[in-house]
Amino acid sequence: MKKLINDVANVVKEQLEGMALAHPELTVRYKPTFLCRADAPIKGKVALVSGGGSGHEPMHGGFVGQGMLDGACPGEVFTSPTPDQMVACAKAVDGGAGVLFLVKNYTGDVMNFEMAAELVAADGIKVQNILIDDDVAVKDSLWTAGRRGVGTTVLAEKIVGAAAEAGYDLDRCADLCRKVNQYGRSFGVALTSCTVPAAGKPTFDLGETEVEMGIGIHGEPGTHRSPIAPVDVLARYAAEQIIDDPAYTRTVREWDGAGWADKVLTDEPFARGDQVIAFVNSMGGTPVAELYAVYRTLAAVCEEKGLTIVRNLIGPYITSLDMQGFSITLLKVDPEILKFWDAPVKTPGLVR
Amino acid sequence: MKKLINDVANVVKEQLEGMALAHPELTVRYKPTFLCRADAPIKGKVALVSGGGSGHEPMHGGFVGQGMLDGACPGEVFTSPTPDQMVACAKAVDGGAGVLFLVKNYTGDVMNFEMAAELVAADGIKVQNILIDDDVAVKDSLWTAGRRGVGTTVLAEKIVGAAAEAGYDLDRCADLCRKVNQYGRSFGVALTSCTVPAAGKPTFDLGETEVEMGIGIHGEPGTHRSPIAPVDVLARYAAEQIIDDPAYTRTVREWDGAGWADKVLTDEPFARGDQVIAFVNSMGGTPVAELYAVYRTLAAVCEEKGLTIVRNLIGPYITSLDMQGFSITLLKVDPEILKFWDAPVKTPGLVR
Amino acid sequence: MHKSQILDWLRRLDQVYTEKKDYLTDLDAAIGDADHGINMTRGFAKVMEKLPEVADKDIATILKTVGMTLMSSVGGASGPLYGTFWLKGGLAVDGKEALSAEDFLRMIEAGVDGIRQRGRPEPGDKTMYDLWAPVVAALKTRAGNGDDVAALVAAILPVAAKALADTIPLQARKGRASYLGERSIGHQDPGATSSYYMLETLNEALA
Amino acid sequence: MHKSQILDWLRRLDQVYTEKKDYLTDLDAAIGDADHGINMTRGFAKVMEKLPEVADKDIATILKTVGMTLMSSVGGASGPLYGTFWLKGGLAVDGKEALSAEDFLRMIEAGVDGIRQRGRPEPGDKTMYDLWAPVVAALKTRAGNGDDVAALVAAILPVAAKALADTIPLQARKGRASYLGERSIGHQDPGATSSYYMLETLNEALA
Numbered sequence A, B: 001m002k003k004l005i006n007d008v009a010n011v012v013k014e015q016l017e018g019m020a021l022a023h024p025e026l027t028v029r030y031k032p033t034f035l036c037r038a039d040a041p042i043k044g045k046v047a048l049v050s051g052g053g054s055g056h057e058p059m060h061g062g063f064v065g066q067g068m069l070d071g072a073c074p075g076e077v078f079t080s081p082t083p084d085q086m087v088a089c090a091k092a093v094d095g096g097a098g099v100l101f102l103v104k105n106y107t108g109d110v111m112n113f114e115m116a117a118e119l120v121a122a123d124g125i126k127v128q129n130i131l132i133d134d135d136v137a138v139k140d141s142l143w144t145a146g147r148r149g150v151g152t153t154v155l156a157e158k159i160v161g162a163a164a165e166a167g168y169d170l171d172r173c174a175d176l177c178r179k180v181n182q183y184g185r186s187f188g189v190a191l192t193s194c195t196v197p198a199a200g201k202p203t204f205d206l207g208e209t210e211v212e213m214g215i216g217i218h219g220e221p222g223t224h225r226s227p228i229a230p231v232d233v234l235a236r237y238a239a240e241q242i243i244d245d246p247a248y249t250r251t252v253r254e255w256d257g258a259g260w261a262d263k264v265l266t267d268e269p270f271a272r273g274d275q276v277i278a279f280v281n282s283m284g285g286t287p288v289a290e291l292y293a294v295y296r297t298l299a300a301v302c303e304e305k306g307l308t309i310v311r312n313l314i315g316p317y318i319t320s321l322d323m324q325g326f327s328i329t330l331l332k333v334d335p336e337i338l339k340f341w342d343a344p345v346k347t348p349g350l351v352r
Numbered sequence C, D: 001m002h003k004s005q006i007l008d009w010l011r012r013l014d015q016v017y018t019e020k021k022d023y024l025t026d027l028d029a030a031i032g033d034a035d036h037g038i039n040m041t042r043g044f045a046k047v048m049e050k051l052p053e054v055a056d057k058d059i060a061t062i063l064k065t066v067g068m069t070l071m072s073s074v075g076g077a078s079g080p081l082y083g084t085f086w087l088k089g090g091l092a093v094d095g096k097e098a099l100s101a102e103d104f105l106r107m108i109e110a111g112v113d114g115i116r117q118r119g120r121p122e123p124g125d126k127t128m129y130d131l132w133a134p135v136v137a138a139l140k141t142r143a144g145n146g147d148d149v150a151a152l153v154a155a156i157l158p159v160a161a162k163a164l165a166d167t168i169p170l171q172a173r174k175g176r177a178s179y180l181g182e183r184s185i186g187h188q189d190p191g192a193t194s195s196y197y198m199l200e201t202l203n204e205a206l207a
């Protein structure tokens, strides 16, 4: 394993120290660990908080700033953070209008954020949790823990962050976030495994001529392996998995102010005529030039399928350490989503 | 070799097609190949044009846009573009105030841009060429083709681009660009080789426990190999190579309006009390999180040496295909440089 | 069951997780993300740090401290699940300095109920709940018999061992392992295994 | 030297570069960036495409077209150097349909002068100039002898061969190879090699 690290035990902490040094507009706290806007709390504004295992940078810490997240809770590499981090972060950023937890659908993240929501609510802070579960590689919500939260997370943080900045209250932020999640779908392809620092060796072995299809963001195996193919083939496969994905129904648990309420949500499939944001993401080790080849194919497939790409985002935004590969996210937009997508944002990882 | 490409013969072209699709604010032309702002030429504004081999994305094409480059000429991977590209690009972007060629100091780039300057001047367009030669790994300008142009290129494109936007005339743009080059120094470290698509295999073999110190941006061997070491050691070495670098004198050739004039330039070393922009760059395959560990060490070394980091840039901006590794650039600033660094910029690769 | 036995139990548990760290991690590597042993040892190392501060408090305080500590140091799925287990268990025996068989049953039932509420496992989902559900059922059956806690635990240990083995043929439907679909069949669940150690070490502490 | 021989020369040169593509690239891999063979074949493939358009024009136009084509298709260091060589060579023999020995000398001298102006090589820098400088000197010495171009070229070919071999022990001070410092010693310069093929194929075309 070759990485720009010192002791594997301190990887996350030292990277956060670097962030704190580089970005005085952020505050980084340890014990418990979280990041927040240095100008938090912002009175009267809904505070948006996310978090999850580290190793996906710039997500989430790099998205803290004006027009996006108020705070982020980084766990160890690929390990969910703990409720005490989330509670401390929520308290630091709540400006009286409540806190929205934006949670990727992994069992660990979900349960830790649920505990945090209960504790934050018990402290008299308004709180809401919204799940992101957009990975179409997972077909089934009855036999699995449901779709994983992947690329749509980045788009949701941007869009809901802008809405909060524009004065949306907690309920409207939650509704918008839920809608963005329901409008977004993703699919990922790995060319190489990542290497978790603590493990010191690649998570899985992938032959020189193989790719792993339908991956998540933790180096977990995907749905299947394929022989390496031209980017046209790989990008088309990913795009079609997303665009041809049928309606998806599952039950989510949301905090309703007093307790947990189950909601049955159905994501409708894409339809001809839809306008979309196209997000082509690097898994970390793939350089941006190659992403443009993916985008080229994606644009052609969208055109065939009658989808109009109205905005795009291309680069490494939700990564899996040093993994080579890409993911595609398509997000259907309406005027509300588009307005907030276009709003200004100033964070280390995304600026507009 | 695993890459998101189709036929190796079309790599650059297809990536450019992707860029054209993704960024309607850019115009991409083929035969000869160049990119320019869709709103070019801008009447009365000095036009900034750069170019070089492909494989360093987002540089240069990704830096075309408001407040940075007016045009860029991409060559084949790691191969200088040709004068006809530069001439066509210069003609497309000249708004009457002349064209500044920003050229990285590689023999091929230098000579091709020199020919282009002669041809552009012969067409009655005012033209200037300024070299970037900032790589302190090259010690000697008498026994070599001189220092290579690396990280300072990105900073110069940003700063001079802002000055041109602000109305600087061609001479002032050229003077500012020369100053930025003389104030900037860089050093690079590779953890892995890159793989040139046409070659299909890594350019050099680096053992599992070795790193290559003092690399350029074309996968060329560096000054020496070291055993892999903690990031503190690697980043400190790079930082000290830069900060302790003595005065550097060489002769450059600049177009003086009628012909070529030799200029002897001496870059003064950094001094205690200097204010600097610190740029930590990924070579392409190193994820941004690891760069923050580099920055952490760099900040400590700068503090020891009495340099104050007033701004920073952290990410993959001047890459070497999929190479893992980093480079550090320090640029001494004065109020003029800082003002233009802080100015707005809207390009695919850099936004502020 | 005296407070000193609870403290002994926790120390033994810390030791066992340290000894079985690689084993638990290997089980998790097969169907999860290869961190369960790391998670459990990190959590119990913290518990051992905190224990001196509360060792002279009542049992409920000790158990709740274990829960809070696990919750804030383990992360992942097992952190909130075990955190809730010890926290709810502690809340069920408020103010006690010793536990009767009935207290013990109430504590375990409350803890397992916490796991159920938090993780929403169904029987057969291949989780730690597949260990605890039969154990609670067996405890309930025997609790009225007049056994003390030691006898009770010794009696249900074989039930737990069987339940643990029974996770092997299951297909996971919760947690990370669920994404493997049929490939999760044939592996013993890591969380059920770390839960089994809780009963095994308790049996030793009470012996 | 007739125009048809010039066209023959260029065709042979295209063939040789294709045959020697890997060899030139290997030479460049040792001390450069492994593309010299690729660059030269790309350039001459374009020259072959363009040639029919100008084949019936005068020699100067043909030579200038070769120069312009190389300049816009080769890139790298050798593109502008060879581009200039053919361009300046063409300009030196404006309007000619055939070349005398004097014309030929003037053409080569002007071309090499172009290389010198463009690349600023010094003798001993380990570049293509280290091939051309002794060749020009030898040509000048013999040019007054009354030899025709064929005899002239045949006579200086051994000079070129020696100059080529003489690049091996040099340490590069220009171009990419210069960054290797002493490690550039012991390798034949790729650009000097592709230049040698120009004289070798010319000799064949005139034979």
Ligand SMILES: Nc1ncnc2c1ncn2[C@@H]1O[C@H](COP(=O)(O)OP(=O)(O)O)[C@@H](O)[C@H]1O
Binding pocket: A107, A108, C028, C032, C033, C035, C036, C039, C075, C076, C077, C078, C079, C081, C115, C118, C119, C120, C121, C126, C127, C128, C129, C174, C175, C176, C189, C190, C191, C192
């Ligand atoms: N929804 C759930 N309900 C109950 N137990 C669960 C659930 N999800 C996972 N588990 C348990 O958690 C264990 C994995 O714990 P651990 O590896 O520490 O966390 P993670 O899966 O987040 O890496 C599984 O073996 C299983 O027993």
Ligand SMILES: Nc1ncnc2c1ncn2[C@@H]1O[C@H](COP(=O)(O)OP(=O)(O)O)[C@@H](O)[C@H]1O
Binding pocket: B107, B108, D028, D032, D033, D035, D036, D039, D075, D076, D077, D078, D079, D081, D115, D118, D119, D120, D121, D126, D127, D128, D129, D174, D175, D176, D189, D190, D191, D192
């Ligand atoms: N300054 C220079 N003057 C003359 N010839 C040069 C100079 N720099 C390089 N060369 C020649 O160019 C050759 C390399 O050409 P090529 O590989 O095509 O270009 P690049 O070095 O840009 O990849 C060298 O072998 C050398 O003969």
Ligand SMILES: [Mg+2]
Binding pocket: A078, A079, A080, A108, C033, C035, C076, C077
């Ligand atoms: Mg885990």
Ligand SMILES: [Mg+2]
Binding pocket: B078, B079, B080, B108, D033, D035, D076, D077
């Ligand atoms: Mg080259």
Ligand SMILES: [Mg+2]
Binding pocket: C028, C032, C033, C034, C035, C036, C076
């Ligand atoms: Mg696990």
Ligand SMILES: [Mg+2]
Binding pocket: D028, D032, D033, D034, D035, D036, D076
């Ligand atoms: Mg070369």
